[in-house]
Amino acid sequence: MDVTWLGHGCFRLRGRGAAVVTDPYPPSIGLKLQRLDADLVTVSHEHENHNYTQVMRDAYEIRGPGEYEVAGVSVIGVPTFHDAEKVARHGRNTVYLIEIDDVRVCHLGDLGHRLDDAEAEAIASPDVLLVPVGGHTAINAAQAAEVVRQLEPRFVVPMHYAIPGLKLQLDPLDRFLKEMAVTSAEPQPKLSVQASSGEYETKVVVLEPKIEPKV
Secondary structure, eight states: OEEEEOSTTOEEEEOSSOEEEEOOOOGGGSEEOOOEEOSEEEOSSSSTTTOOGGGEESOEEEOSSEEEEETTEEEEEEEEESSTTTBTTTBEEEEEEEEETTEEEEEOTTOOSOOOHHHHHHTOSOSEEEEEOSOTTSOOHHHHHHHHHHHOOSEEEEESSOOTTOOSOOOOTHHHHHHTTOOOOOOBSOEEOOOOOSOOOOEEOOBOOOOEEOO
């Protein structure tokens, strides 16, 4: 199963028989998505930088908590909050656990707080954790590192941080890498993951954003 980062909170997860896109964004943020094909698209919350599903072609839309099965893909949406004040500032957020080809990918959306025990248990030990690290409107680098320790994934892929072209105010990636004691991280074009039942140590994988500057 291949994980490709399309910038900000948007990823394409492609398995043998199905594809998923997460949190598509509009060109107003300074980055531009091409038209995307997928079997389903997940929306973590209804802020325009994460719910621009107009870019999708005929994808089944998942927009909140619940259990779903689409094109052989299992999705569990866990209700969380966009801020530590429990909705007061930014509203609700859905964390998605997406299983494709026996590989479990957890997309945290714009999570704004440390997970409580029930939330952590529902999404514990994913193969891949897609975690916001840029602060401001979601968890920052230190909080993201704490959530990583809570969930103990095989692979951690940071998202939602400052990259060239992005007009949103977010912290740079290096703060998170420092929190995770990563001294060097060569960006990869994609992450390919197979199902595993063995022991592992959590590894941070930095992906190149597959984006086009808005013209």
